[in-house]
Amino acid sequence: MKIYWNGTSKNIIGPKIKQLRTSQGLSQAALAVRLQLLGMECSDLTILRIEQGSRFVPDYEVAILAEYFHISTDELLGKGETGQ
Numbered sequence: 001m002k003i004y005w006n007g008t009s010k011n012i013i014g015p016k017i018k019q020l021r022t023s024q025g026l027s028q029a030a031l032a033v034r035l036q037l038l039g040m041e042c043s044d045l046t047i048l049r050i051e052q053g054s055r056f057v058p059d060y061e062v063a064i065l066a067e068y069f070h071i072s073t074d075e076l077l078g079k080g081e082t083g084q
Contacts, residue, residue, distance in 0.1 A: 009053030013062065013076050018051040020069045040064045 021031050028051075029044035036042065040061055049055035057065075066073045 010055055011050060011053055011057045012078060013057060013065070014051045014053045016076055016078065017047070017065060020071075021047070021051075035064060035068060038064050038068055 021028070026034075027044070028047040032042045032044050032047050042061075046055065050057055062073055062076060066076045069076070
């Protein structure tokens, strides 16, 4: 399996996840616990790595994250935003 990486960040959703999490006043650990209830195996370290862009995020996790934050996967991926 070939994984595409631009050399800078392993995902494009990290900044959006951080913005959504902090706007809800959640710690990384609290978000991880809530995502575990939706079936995503993660920890506070997982959330940190996603936000920093040092972790790839598979499509099924993108779907869980979008579901948790009540947004579309397109919105989470930045589709339709200026410059996209």
